[in-house]
Amino acid sequence: MILSVESGFLTKFACSGTDCLSYIISLIDIFTVLYLAYCASFRVNKGVRIFGWVWAAAVIAATVTIVAIHTCLFTLVSALFTALILMALFGVTFESISNKKEEPKEEKKEEKPAQAVVCPFAAFACPMGQQPMHPVAPAPQPAVEEKEVAADKDEALSLSESLALAKETKTASEVINKKYVADFLRLNFGNAVECNMRANYTKTNLPLADTHYAIGKNGKKCFVYVYETDAAVVLLLRLTEKYAESVRAGGHRILRSAFPKAKDPWYSVIVDDTYTETDIQEILSDACNMVE
Structure with missing residues (x-):
């Protein structure tokens, strides 16, 4: 961004015939760099960031077109510095997006119901055409206190x-x-x-x-x-x-x-x-x- 501002002022003093154009290019470069820096901080949603990238690409294309028409050396240097800064910001932005990892989600363990053990001889106790039922363990009977007549x-x-x-x-x-x-x-x-x-x-x-x-x-x-x-x-x-x-x-x-x-x-x-x-x-x- 500093280089872009300096290149804009250099363009002002070096190319008197293209002062307005240099100012316009410098201002567009500054706002573009600030906007992309804001987008790179991930404080906006993905749609706004994509719009920023498209806007930067349009600025680069416009800068290159203007430089091709007005062959001013310092304007060309300013455009090159702007392109380098934008490419660096794109690299940081894409690297941040690619390195952003999703928080791991806790996997819920499904509790499987306990399977009853089927006695292999249960089939002999069932009538024909009926499935043997799982044997139900008898409920523990309370201990019966045997009251013996004490001597x-x-x-x-x-x-x-x-x-x-x-x-x-x-x-x-x-x-x-x-x-x-x-x-x-x-x-x-x-x-x-x-x-x-x-x-x-x-x-x-x-x-x-x-x-x-x-x-x-x-x-x-x-x-x-x-x-x-x-x-x-x-x-x-x-x-x-x-x-x-x-x-x-x-x-x-x-x-x-x-x-x-x-x-x-x-x-x-x-x-x-x-x-x-x-x-x-x-x-x-x-x-x-x-x-x-």
């Missing part, structure tokens, strides 16, 4: 459950009670036991137990809780599993107790008519002797 040895009763069973147990004998248990322990073990007797219920009508301790080498340890209800008496005893099995083998009901929570196993004995005085005395004695 007495596997049950673990809470204190409230033991007391509830005792209240429902009918017994004809009223000999075995809290006083009977305490008297038996004092009489047979003397200073080797510590008996703590309490009332049957608290002021708020909660069950209250007698707690009896065996005094061993490692100190005293509770071995029996005695609860007295309106029906049967409940003994919570610290026993071994093997001993509980022997009691159960004798035809007596003895249940695992969840109370009190301790490392050693505890068992609930609901004194019904299957227990005799001798049975209760043996169980109390053995429970006391197991304390080391």
